[in-house]
Amino acid sequence: MSYRPIVTGSKLAERNDSTGLYQVVVKLKDGGECRLFYSPLGTKINRLQTTPCPVCRRDYYCSCMDNFVEEISGQVDLEELKAAQPASK
Ligand SMILES: [Zn+2]
Helix, strand or coil, X not given: CCCCCCEEEEEEEEEECCCCEEEEEEEECCCCXXXXXXXXXXXXXXXXXXXXXXXXXXXXXXXXXXXXXXXXXXXXXXXXXXXXXXXXX
């Protein structure tokens, strides 16, 4: 049985158009929260330690979510988030 993350909400948390770095806080259906780090080199993910990891059940740092970065980021529309929140100057 494999974990199936379902994104229920996403919010642009950090934005830097000049460096191409963006952070998006993602809420998951199971109650977990993750932070996606977008950069020109690729996308990384960190689980926020608000709830135990849905995969290994630890409540401290683990790297389980690394296996789901594509599945989670695939449910987040970064362009739409950027459009909804104009850059602050
Ligand atoms: Zn884990």
